[in-house]
Amino acid sequence: MKRMVLTCCAIWLSTVVFAAPGDSAVLSRISAHILSQGKCYEDLRTLCKQIGHRISASPEAEKAVAWGEAALRAAGCDRVWLQPVQVPKWVRGEEHLALRFSPDQPYVDVPVLSLGNSEGTNDKIKKAEIVMVESFDAYKKLNPTELEGKFIFFNYHFRHDFPQTFNAYGDAVKYRWQTPEVIGKTKIAGVIIRSVSSGADDFPHTGGTMYPDKENVFPLVAIGNKTADRLEAACRKGTTAAMLRSNCGLKGTAMSYNVIGEITGSVHPQDYMVVGGHLDSWDVGEGAHDDGAGCVQAIEVLRTFKSLAIKPKHSIRAVLFMNEENGAKGGRAYADSARVRKEHHIVALESDAGGFAPRGFELSWNAKQKQAFMAFAPLLQRYGIYDFEKEGGGVDVGFLKNNGSIIGELIPDSQRYFDVHHTDNDVFETVNHRELKMGAAAMAQFIYLADQYEILD
Amino acid sequence: MKRMVLTCCAIWLSTVVFAAPGDSAVLSRISAHILSQGKCYEDLRTLCKQIGHRISASPEAEKAVAWGEAALRAAGCDRVWLQPVQVPKWVRGEEHLALRFSPDQPYVDVPVLSLGNSEGTNDKIKKAEIVMVESFDAYKKLNPTELEGKFIFFNYHFRHDFPQTFNAYGDAVKYRWQTPEVIGKTKIAGVIIRSVSSGADDFPHTGGTMYPDKENVFPLVAIGNKTADRLEAACRKGTTAAMLRSNCGLKGTAMSYNVIGEITGSVHPQDYMVVGGHLDSWDVGEGAHDDGAGCVQAIEVLRTFKSLAIKPKHSIRAVLFMNEENGAKGGRAYADSARVRKEHHIVALESDAGGFAPRGFELSWNAKQKQAFMAFAPLLQRYGIYDFEKEGGGVDVGFLKNNGSIIGELIPDSQRYFDVHHTDNDVFETVNHRELKMGAAAMAQFIYLADQYEILD
Numbered sequence: 001m002k003r004m005v006l007t008c009c010a011i012w013l014s015t016v017v018f019a020a021p022g023d024s025a026v027l028s029r030i031s032a033h034i035l036s037q038g039k040c041y042e043d044l045r046t047l048c049k050q051i052g053h054r055i056s057a058s059p060e061a062e063k064a065v066a067w068g069e070a071a072l073r074a075a076g077c078d079r080v081w082l083q084p085v086q087v088p089k090w091v092r093g094e095e096h097l098a099l100r101f102s103p104d105q106p107y108v109d110v111p112v113l114s115l116g117n118s119e120g121t122n123d124k125i126k127k128a129e130i131v132m133v134e135s136f137d138a139y140k141k142l143n144p145t146e147l148e149g150k151f152i153f154f155n156y157h158f159r160h161d162f163p164q165t166f167n168a169y170g171d172a173v174k175y176r177w178q179t180p181e182v183i184g185k186t187k188i189a190g191v192i193i194r195s196v197s198s199g200a201d202d203f204p205h206t207g208g209t210m211y212p213d214k215e216n217v218f219p220l221v222a223i224g225n226k227t228a229d230r231l232e233a234a235c236r237k238g239t240t241a242a243m244l245r246s247n248c249g250l251k252g253t254a255m256s257y258n259v260i261g262e263i264t265g266s267v268h269p270q271d272y273m274v275v276g277g278h279l280d281s282w283d284v285g286e287g288a289h290d291d292g293a294g295c296v297q298a299i300e301v302l303r304t305f306k307s308l309a310i311k312p313k314h315s316i317r318a319v320l321f322m323n324e325e326n327g328a329k330g331g332r333a334y335a336d337s338a339r340v341r342k343e344h345h346i347v348a349l350e351s352d353a354g355g356f357a358p359r360g361f362e363l364s365w366n367a368k369q370k371q372a373f374m375a376f377a378p379l380l381q382r383y384g385i386y387d388f389e390k391e392g393g394g395v396d397v398g399f400l401k402n403n404g405s406i407i408g409e410l411i412p413d414s415q416r417y418f419d420v421h422h423t424d425n426d427v428f429e430t431v432n433h434r435e436l437k438m439g440a441a442a443m444a445q446f447i448y449l450a451d452q453y454e455i456l457d
Numbered sequence: 458m459k460r461m462v463l464t465c466c467a468i469w470l471s472t473v474v475f476a477a478p479g480d481s482a483v484l485s486r487i488s489a490h491i492l493s494q495g496k497c498y499e500d501l502r503t504l505c506k507q508i509g510h511r512i513s514a515s516p517e518a519e520k521a522v523a524w525g526e527a528a529l530r531a532a533g534c535d536r537v538w539l540q541p542v543q544v545p546k547w548v549r550g551e552e553h554l555a556l557r558f559s560p561d562q563p564y565v566d567v568p569v570l571s572l573g574n575s576e577g578t579n580d581k582i583k584k585a586e587i588v589m590v591e592s593f594d595a596y597k598k599l600n601p602t603e604l605e606g607k608f609i610f611f612n613y614h615f616r617h618d619f620p621q622t623f624n625a626y627g628d629a630v631k632y633r634w635q636t637p638e639v640i641g642k643t644k645i646a647g648v649i650i651r652s653v654s655s656g657a658d659d660f661p662h663t664g665g666t667m668y669p670d671k672e673n674v675f676p677l678v679a680i681g682n683k684t685a686d687r688l689e690a691a692c693r694k695g696t697t698a699a700m701l702r703s704n705c706g707l708k709g710t711a712m713s714y715n716v717i718g719e720i721t722g723s724v725h726p727q728d729y730m731v732v733g734g735h736l737d738s739w740d741v742g743e744g745a746h747d748d749g750a751g752c753v754q755a756i757e758v759l760r761t762f763k764s765l766a767i768k769p770k771h772s773i774r775a776v777l778f779m780n781e782e783n784g785a786k787g788g789r790a791y792a793d794s795a796r797v798r799k800e801h802h803i804v805a806l807e808s809d810a811g812g813f814a815p816r817g818f819e820l821s822w823n824a825k826q827k828q829a830f831m832a833f834a835p836l837l838q839r840y841g842i843y844d845f846e847k848e849g850g851g852v853d854v855g856f857l858k859n860n861g862s863i864i865g866e867l868i869p870d871s872q873r874y875f876d877v878h879h880t881d882n883d884v885f886e887t888v889n890h891r892e893l894k895m896g897a898a899a900m901a902q903f904i905y906l907a908d909q910y911e912i913l914d
Contacts, residue, residue, distance in 0.1 A: 032618035161489035163840050163895070198891065357814075357870050359841065383620050384816065384870070386843045413814050413841070413870060415891040434655065434872040438620070 024379055026310070026448060031383055031441040034304055040296035040440050041433040043071055044355070047296065048286035048428035055283040056323040057089035057254035064279050065257045068295065068320045072261030075303035077318070079264070082257040085333040087323040089254050090117055092283050095246035097192075097221055099130075101234035107243050110227045113204040113423075115176060115193075115220040116282060116326045119211075120246030126219065127243045128189035132235035136174070136182050144186045151242045154179060154193045155232050158225075158418065165198055165414040166353070169421075172196045173207070179220060180211045190219035190244055194228035198418040202226035205422045206282050208326050219246055258330045259320040263302055267313035272338075273451060274317050274348035275301045275443050278324035278396055285426035289417060292428075293355025293436055295320045297410075300440035301447060312451045314346060321396040324352065331396030338403055345405035347456045349443060350394035354421075356412035357435040358442040360385055362392025363408035364401060365456060372455040379449075385442050387411055406456050412439055481836055483767070483905060488840055488898040491761055497753035497897050498890040500528055501812070504753065505743035505885035512740040513780040514546035514711035521736050522714045525752065525777045529718030532760035534775070536721070539714040542790040544780040546711050547574055549740050552703035554649070554678055556587075558691035564700050567684045570661040570880075572633060572650075572677040573739060573783045576668075577703030583676070584700045585646035589692035593631070593639050601643045608699045611636060611650045612689050615682075615875065622655055622871040623810070626878075629653045630664070636677060637668045647676035647701055651685035655875040659683035662879045663739050665783050676703055715787045716777040720759055724770035729795075730908060731774050731805035732758045732900050735781035735853055742883035746874065749885075750812025750893055752777045754867075757897035758904060769908045771803060778853040781809065788853030795860055802862040804913045806900060807851035811878075813869035814892040815899040817842055819849025820865035821858060822913060829912040836906075842899050844868055863913050869896055 034040070047067060054060035065082065072080045097112035114120060131146075132153045133139045139152070154175045162168040175193050183191070195205035202224035211217050221244065223231070234240045259279060265271060277294020281287020298318040305312060321330035338345055349361070365373070370388065377388060393407030401407045412435070420426040450456050491497070504524060511517035522539065529537045554569035571577060588603075589610045590596045596609070611632045619625040632650050640648070652662035659681035668674050678701065680688070691697045716736060722728060734751020738744020755775040762769060778787035795802055806818070822830070827845065834845060850864030858864045869892070877883040907913050 031620055035620070036617040160493040160891070163488055163492070165891070200890065357872050381844070381846075387838075389838075415814050415895060416889050419889070432873050432876070433657065434617070434622070438872060 023376070027379055027445045029308060030304055030444045030448060033308055034300060034437045034441040034444065035434065038300055038437045038440060039303065040300040041436050043296040043299060044288065044292050044431060044436065045428055047292045048288050053281050053283050053285055053287050054279065055090065056087040056256055056280045056326060058283065061256060061280055061322065065259055068259035068279055071299050072259065072302070072318060075261065075299050076306035077261035077263060077302055079262045081260055083260055083333060083337060085256050085258055085322045085330045086253050087256045087329050088327045089251045090326055091248060091251050093120065093247035095120065095221070095248065096244070097223070098243040099231060100241040101230065102237065103239050111202055111204050111224055112221050113206040113284065114246050114248040115209040115222060116206055117250065118209050118220040118248060119217050120219050120248040121244055123245060123247040125243060125245045126189050128241060130192070130235065130240040130242050132232065139182060148187050149189055151189045152183070152191050153231060153235065154191060155228060156194060158196060158198050160198065165418045168198065169196060169418055176207050176209055180209065180213065183216065185213065185216055187216065188218055190221070192242060193220065193222050195222045195224055196418070197225055200225060203423040203425050206284060207422045219244060221246070256322045258322050258334055261299070261302055261318045263305055263312060263316045265313050265315040266311045269315050270344060271314040271457070272317055272343055272345045273314050273447055274319050274345060274397065275447060276319035276321055276348065276350045276396060277352055278322070278330065279320040280323050280325055282325055282422050284422065285424045286428055288426050288428045288431050289354040290421055290426055291324065291352045293431060293439070294351035297351045297436065297440040297443055301444045304444045310448065314451050316447060316451070324396050328395055331399045335399030335403055338400065345400050345403060347406040347408060347450055348397035348400045349408045349410065349446065350397045351410040351439060351443060352394045352396070353409060353414065354412050354417040355431045355436040355439060356416060358385055358410055358412050358439045360387025360411040361408050361446060362390035362411055363406055364391060364393045365406050369406065369456050373449070376449050380445060383438065383442060383445065410439055410443055484836055484902045486765055487761055487901045487905060490765055491757060491894045491898040491901065492891065495757055495894045495897060496760065497757040498893055500753040500756060501745065501749050501888060501893065502885055504749045505745050510738050510740050510742055510744050511736070512547065513544040513713060513737045513783060515740065518713060518737055518779065522716055525716035525736055528756050529716065529759070529775060532718065532756050533763035534718035534720060534759055536719045538717055540717055540790060540794060542713050542715055542779045542787045543710050544713045544786050545784045546708045547783055548705060548708050550577065550704035552577065552678070552705065553701070554680070555700040556684070556688060557698040558687065559694065560696050568659055568661050568681055569678050570663040570741065571703050571705040572666040572679060573663055574665050574667055574707065575677040575705060576674050577676050577705040578701055580702065580704040582700055582702045583646050585698065587649070587692065587697040587699050589689065596639060605644050606646055608646045609640070609648050610688060610692065611648060612685060613651060615653060615655050617655065622875045625655065626653060626875055633664050633666055637666065637670065640673065642670065642673055644673065645675055647678070649699060650677065650679050652679045652681055653875070654682055657682060660880040660882050663741060664879045676701055678703070713779045715779050715791055718756070718759055718775045720762055720769060720773045722770050722772040723768045726772050727801060728771040728914070729774055729800055729802045730771050730904055731776050731802060731854065732904060733776035733778055733805065733807045733853060734809055735779070735787065736777040737780050737782055739782055739879050741879065741881045743885055745883050745885045745888050746811040747878055747883055748781065748809045750888060750896070751808035754808045754893065754897040754900055758901045761901045767905065771908050773904060773908070781853050785852055788856045792856030792860055795857065802857050802860060804863040804865060804907055805854035805857045806865045806867065806903065807854045808867040808896060808900060809851045809853070810866060810871065811869050811874040812888045812893040812896060813873060815842055815867055815869050815896045817844025817868040818865050818903060819847035819868055820863055821848060821850050822863050826863065826913050830906070833906050837902060840895065840899060840902065867896055867900055
């Protein structure tokens with residue numbers, strides 16, 4: 001006989017909810033206004049099509065700063081300013097990878113992207129045999145002397161069995177971030193990784209890496225899933241080799257800016273609520289989902305409060321952070337400034353997980369704050385917002401946590417994100433107008449409730 | 458002082474939930490299997506790219522029947538058969554619409570689609586002035602004699618303020634369906650409607666219409682939003698005219714088939730649970746979301762039960778219905794047959810709202826059945842399934858409701874659907890592999906729970 005157990009016993013007792021009669025109507029006005037008159041989609045078109053990708057310290061990043069400042073002014077903010085940030089300047093330059101899938105075949109050019117912050121071959125050709133490894137554990141069992149001078153192909157597959165792709169990303173991204181740490185002192189020719197990608201295509205995905213040991217710096221590049229499949233099959237059969245020429249590398253630092261717009265609070269002007277995204281992107285595609293979407297949504301939140309003449313009690317800031325992708329200097333600078341100026345930040349909410357249809361929020365709130373907010377959660381379900389289970393917060397707002405603020409992040413639907421993330425394919429056309437606007441509305445609705453009821457104060 | 462009221466008091470009491478320890482694991486196996494090894498996306502590629510669009514009684518529809526039969530056999534069904542259905546044959550033929558936006562300008566060709574089941578101009582040119590009308594109410598205030606011989610342009614806008622697009626569709630689709638009824642006996646040249654479309658593009662959207670009065674049959678065509686915007690502006694300024702030539706029309710009937718695959722139940726083989734989609738599509742695009750997606754998801758459900766060796770207690774059928782788009786003869790034929798054969802259908806679940814990431818189910822269950830199922834609902838939340846609020850059921854399974862069955866429909870995210878619905882743009886490339894699979898997994902999970910616990914029996 002089947003043993004039955006008591007699970008999921010969701011007895012929600014004594015959740016006495018006080019919502020003003022008008023709350024549902026205000027949330028509806030916010031959503032209807034953004035869906036029918038919101039400008040975030042057109043803002044994103046401008047950012048993507050007139051500026052394009054915009055890595056920190058590039059001319060495009062500086063154009064994006066000017067664009068962001070103008071957009072926040074046009075949104076009707078009470079104050080708009082630039083906050084200086086010293087950012088690293090990483091330059092891709094040219095890069096070519098050719099693979100030889102068997103000793104009797106010629107080298108074949110394949111699509112490739114060097115990983116961000118990595119150093120290239122200094123424009124020289126590096127030619128070496130490839131050793132395929134499936135995981136760090138497998139790597140550690142190999143004899144280092146047999147790896148010397150070779151290309152290591154980390155062939156870790158993105159796990160499709162996770163229902164949410166961010167879990168698969170979290171599982172696989174260590175092969176982008178931590179590989180130099182695992183390689184340690186072994187003098188290899190370089191690293192080729194299978195892209196951290198859910199796409200069944202051949203787009204390579206870039207993204208940040210780092211060298212903990214400055215004495216052992218080698219090139220790291222990513223190849224698309226189709227090339228990786230072909231290389232995997234070839235490695236199982238016999239000897240393979242790679243020929244890499246690239247000249248990427250860090251080229252010092254430059255001055256850049258976070259762009260900040262504010263609506264000053266009517267009751268507690270010294271208490272701040274932040275909505276934000278990051279203005280920089282990788283130097284491929286158009287940085288549409290990552291993170292043009294978050295920027296235009298943050299701007300939309302403030303524009304909506306102004307357009308609907310909703311006067312917040314607390315000050316609300318839209319912060320367009322610089323340099324999330326390869327240094328997070330903007331997030332750090334903002335939090336440092338807030339600490340020095342003793343600015344009390346109640347909550348800082350970021351959108352940096354794609355401009356897809358929203359599903360919820362992850363926050364670093366405590367149980368009491370969460371319980372207070374959850375009383376309002378049913379009002380958000382008709383907008384598709386139901387998920388408040390995860391602890392969270394994004395990279396840029398993360399630095400405010402040390403200041404004692406609650407940090408959080410919008411959770412959009414994750415299924416499509418890692419098809420396009422950090423690729424040439426992260427373009428405006430992959431963003432849907434209504435999904436983007438629903439995300440902006442969710443952020444505005446969350447901020448409205450938190451502001452109105454001082455739930456998180 | 459603000460008057461506070463008690464709202465949303467979600468006290469869920471005495472929901473004592475019995476779930477076997479293995480349930481969560483089985484649901485996880487189903488999802489992981491489909492996400493990593495499911496074949497529905499490749500099935501959809503075949504259906505869309507090797508067959509393409511497939512309106513009832515077309516050669517492509519017959520190819521789709523053969524494809525569906527083979528796919529269900531390959532999925533490992535215990536039985537596969539074809540169920541004859543007499544279907545109408547509507548043929549589009551050629552169609553050309555030219556508009557004159559002002560008397561001093563020449564006619565300009567614009568993208569157009571005749572509405573399904575409508576009759577064309579019999580290949581003659583119909584040329585007449587345009588009268589723009591914003592709504593049925595506005596139409597009814599006009600003098601019928603002044604409308605005679607003219608084209609009526611129903612310029613009703615898709616309402617973007619609804620959070621869920623199906624509400625906007627429900628609001629606007631009457632201008633596609635009911636226009637001939639509203640026109641009544643007035644002898645007009647024809648009707649041009651602004652497409653029932655959320656897209657800010659110029660794709661016309663087709664879809665079914667009907668003539669209640671066979672004595673007053675006139676052409677009905679749809680134009681895309683961009684052309685409609687231009688025509689609206691022109692109509693506000695002055696006199697406009699249209700020139701239409703088309704030769705669409707109903708050309709009798711033909712024999713076609715529903716395609717049915719079954720896994721026979723191990724305990725209650727005479728009790729049936731249906732998962733289904735419709736095999737026909739409009740004669741544009743590839744019928745990818747509408748409703749290739751539903752067909753390949755239904756097949757995936759049965760394949761998954763077989764692959765994972767989950768033996769259902771009740772018989773499970775995948776039904777690929779014919780002729781949903783312009784007659785629903787397949788749904789009717791299936792229900793008629795079930796009634797005649799006294800087949801007891803417990804539940805019939807359809808997927809016909811796009812192959813997007815799933816969010817829930819709408820069902821026609823009673824309060825007791827719903828309460829029993831809701832005990833398991835928390836197990837589904839990690840797969841993004843949380844919405845069980847709406848009453849519902851799809852067109853094809855709808856006919857089974859009269860037989861006493863519970864009917865239901867998968868609710869996918871709705872934001873993108875009406876950008877592509879019934880257009881040349883409803884192609885395979887707009888379907889995301891993971892979203893499609895998540896929908897298939899949700900259906901399999903729902904059926905597993907309903908079968909295992911006999912919740913709906």
